[in-house]
Amino acid sequence: MAHATDKGKYFKDSTECRITLKEIFCGITNPVLQIYEAVGRMFPDHSVSLAREFQYDYSQAVIRIHEKGRSVPVHKDNVKYEGREYDVSSIDHQLSCVLHLQESESGGDLVLYNRSWKKDDEQFRNIDFGYSRNLTESSQSYRAPNLEAGDLVIINPIYYHEVTRIIGDVPRITLGMFLGFYSQKRKIVAWA
C-alpha cells in the first residue's frame, strides 16, 4: 500500500494493477488465486478473499523487481498503524506472503529479526523508508535459506525484516501481498 495517504489514487492504481496482472498471467493460472487456495488449505475454517472497501477492490499483489545493487532496509509492516484510513486496518492480525518468481545470482536474502515493532521505535525511522540498523543490531536474526522460484514465504511482518543487496545481473523478482485476519469472523482478506 504505497499510497497510504491518497486513497483515491490507491484504488485507481489498484484497478490498473489488476488489469496488468491479468495480462502478465494470461494463459496460466493466476498465482494470486493459487496463493488464496494455499492459504485456505492452511486455515480451513477461514474464508479467503480479496479485501474490498465500499465497492472498491484493493490491489491484488505487488510485483517487485529488485535489480543489482538494490536492497530493502530493515522495516516492519503494520496496516493497523500505517494504514489507519483504510478498512483493512481493523484486522486482528497481519501476515505477509511473498511468492518468489526469480532469484538473483547472489544476495537478495530475506533476513528476519527477533524484534517486533514498538511505537517508541518510530524515533529510529528513516526519512524515506525503513529504520536505522541500530534498532536490530543486537537482535537475533534468521536468514531464509536457499529460496527458489516457486517458494512461498509467509512472515509476521510486525517483526523487523530486510532484503540484502542484490549481487549479479539477474534481478530478484517476487509477488507480494498481505493477509489480514478477522479472528471472530474467521475471515482472511488479502491486499497489497
Ligand SMILES: O=C(O)CCC(=O)C(=O)O
Ligand atoms: O521480498 C521479501 O522477501 C520481503 C518483502 C517484504 O519486505 C515485505 O513483504 O514486507
